Amino acid sequence: MNHDSNNTQRVKLTGADIAKHNSKDSCWVIVHGRAYDVTEFLPEHPGGSKIILKYAGKDATEEFDPIHPPDTLDKYLDKSKHLGEVDMSTVEKQEKGEDPEEKERQERIKNMPILEQCYNLMDFEAVARRVMKKTAWAYYSSGADDEITMRENHSAFHKIWFRPRILVDVEHVDFSTTMLGTKTSMPFYVTATALGKLGHPEGEVILTKAAHKHNIIQMIPTLASCSFDEIMDAAQDGQVQWLQLYVNKDRAVTKRIIQHAERRGCKALFITVDAPQLGRREKDMRSKFDDVGSNVQSTSGDAVDRSQGAARAISSFIDPSLSWKDIPWFLSVTKMPIILKGVQCVEDVLRAVEVGVHGVVLSNHGGRQLDFARSGIEVLAEVMPVLRERGWQDKIEIFIDGGIRRATDIIKALCLGAKGVGIGRPFLYAMSAYGLPGVDRAMQLLKDEMEMNMRLIGAAKIEDLNPSMVDTRGLGMHTAVVPSDTLGLNVYDPLVGPRMKSVKERPKL
Numbered sequence: 001m002n003h004d005s006n007n008t009q010r011v012k013l014t015g016a017d018i019a020k021h022n023s024k025d026s027c028w029v030i031v032h033g034r035a036y037d038v039t040e041f042l043p044e045h046p047g048g049s050k051i052i053l054k055y056a057g058k059d060a061t062e063e064f065d066p067i068h069p070p071d072t073l074d075k076y077l078d079k080s081k082h083l084g085e086v087d088m089s090t091v092e093k094q095e096k097g098e099d100p101e102e103k104e105r106q107e108r109i110k111n112m113p114i115l116e117q118c119y120n121l122m123d124f125e126a127v128a129r130r131v132m133k134k135t136a137w138a139y140y141s142s143g144a145d146d147e148i149t150m151r152e153n154h155s156a157f158h159k160i161w162f163r164p165r166i167l168v169d170v171e172h173v174d175f176s177t178t179m180l181g182t183k184t185s186m187p188f189y190v191t192a193t194a195l196g197k198l199g200h201p202e203g204e205v206i207l208t209k210a211a212h213k214h215n216i217i218q219m220i221p222t223l224a225s226c227s228f229d230e231i232m233d234a235a236q237d238g239q240v241q242w243l244q245l246y247v248n249k250d251r252a253v254t255k256r257i258i259q260h261a262e263r264r265g266c267k268a269l270f271i272t273v274d275a276p277q278l279g280r281r282e283k284d285m286r287s288k289f290d291d292v293g294s295n296v297q298s299t300s301g302d303a304v305d306r307s308q309g310a311a312r313a314i315s316s317f318i319d320p321s322l323s324w325k326d327i328p329w330f331l332s333v334t335k336m337p338i339i340l341k342g343v344q345c346v347e348d349v350l351r352a353v354e355v356g357v358h359g360v361v362l363s364n365h366g367g368r369q370l371d372f373a374r375s376g377i378e379v380l381a382e383v384m385p386v387l388r389e390r391g392w393q394d395k396i397e398i399f400i401d402g403g404i405r406r407a408t409d410i411i412k413a414l415c416l417g418a419k420g421v422g423i424g425r426p427f428l429y430a431m432s433a434y435g436l437p438g439v440d441r442a443m444q445l446l447k448d449e450m451e452m453n454m455r456l457i458g459a460a461k462i463e464d465l466n467p468s469m470v471d472t473r474g475l476g477m478h479t480a481v482v483p484s485d486t487l488g489l490n491v492y493d494p495l496v497g498p499r500m501k502s503v504k505e506r507p508k509l
């Protein structure tokens with residue numbers, strides 16, 4: 001080893017130096033051109049030791065980046081384990097083409113549809129599914145348990161139909177609005193979604209730039225891949241950003257985060273209240289297990305459990321004891337409006353009004369938490385009449401998120417009384433597949449849909465939208481399609497209708 005521990009005369013480490021330390025007895029990894037001895041840290045790694053051992057003796061940057069905030073190593077690994085710079089020209093490049101799955105993915109990327117072939121938000125999802133890395137796709141697309149709530153979020157909108165008005169002058173349509181005291185050009189915002197760099201190497205700042213172009217508000221996640229300051233720095237000319245907060249067990253840390261965000265100019269604080277424990281997203285777990293441990297036999301059962309992956313690992317700080325009695329404290333440490341994200345019934349909305357928060361997001365975390373939680377749009381239809389009955393509809397701003405893919409979905413929510421809606425996965429998919437131009441186009445498509453549909457429903461401005469423009473009678477009907485119902489889909493024989501004799505069936509278009 002030509003490593004010199006004397007700081008004054010440091011010689012760079014070589015790839016060969018690192019490669020020797022490739023076992024659990026001596027485990028070195030490279031991150032961003034620097035070497036780290038993580039041997040003693042292995043048992044403590046919240047994501048388990050297996051994932052680190054996969055990169056023992058190698059460059060782990062690509063795996064490390066999306067799921068660790070930039071200052072992780074400085075914060076959690078003792079300085080004595082920071083071994084110094086590595087001469088990266090001596091490090092063997094990991095051939096991406098070697099992995100047959102990666103090779104196929106690269107082939108699919110080459111054959112991707114051009115951006116202009118994406119006509120709606122679902123198209124981005126279809127492309128992203130084919131071109132994203134398997135583990136990233138699994139993390140973004142998964143929902144909890146049987147993913148019934150995740151599907152319900154989208155299909156709930158199909159149970160609401162319009163009652164449009166005719167002969168309204170809609171030559172000029174204006175769908176700008178105000179959320180939490182700020183003007184915005186459209187009644188939707190980019191909601192907080194963790195780990196942006198899994199989908200794109202630049203991460204959340206892509207969403208910031210696109211949001212700026214369209215004058216849309218962005219909610220910054222606590223568990224972003226970029227640092228909070230990087231995301232704030234990427235904003236321009238008074239662009240509005242909100243902070244999503246996972247509350248830390250250590251309230252001093254939480255207070256620091258809140259006050260830093262306020263000083264940096266964040267305009268609202270969204271406290272996530274639907275995740276005292278992270279949901280069990282089996283698709284995500286399965287993909288991690290395939291990737292990291294498929295040929296590792298588990299003897300203790302422990303190994304399998306730890307493959308639950310990044311999300312759970314990095315969220316271990318979240319305080320499950322958070323309760324209503326903490327709300328006054330939050331109100332006392334900041335002047336930012338406080339919004340509870342993840343409220344799911346009218347009783348809790350009323351309580352939120354009583355404790356004096358400024359808003360709620362009716363949300364089930366994109367179907368990633370409690371399966372069989374109802375959709376935000378259904379809860380909205382339950383909440384607004386009760387608020388109106390009490391004359392409380394202006395005491396609090398009501399937002400919803402989950403499953404919103406079309407401007408008609410947004411319009412339905414606004415008709416029922418939402419101030420605005422959050423959109424999560426579609427922007428992640430647009431970013432993962434096409435980068436900034438993708439998110440830009442996704443936003444533009446929504447804008448175009450918005451203009452056309454406002455005209456067709458007979459509303460020239462947001463204030464014209466009201467409950468009499470929608471028929472919600474079907475909303476309470478829940479019919480769950482169970483995608484992982486192995487009995488229904490794989491075991492019971494399907495019922496088949498009569499077949500044509502020997503004529504070829506007409507192919508589907």
Ligand SMILES: Cc1cc2nc3c(=O)[nH]c(=O)nc-3n(C[C@H](O)[C@H](O)[C@H](O)COP(=O)(O)O)c2cc1C
Nearest residue numbers: 140191192193194272365366401402403423424425
């Ligand atoms: C990949 C992913 C990561 C998410 N991360 C967070 C998070 O860190 N904090 C949070 O409050 N909500 C998080 N959410 C939930 C979203 O804020 C939002 O409630 C949900 O995505 C809305 O549903 P949609 O994806 O169908 O639009 C996440 C959602 C996804 C899909």
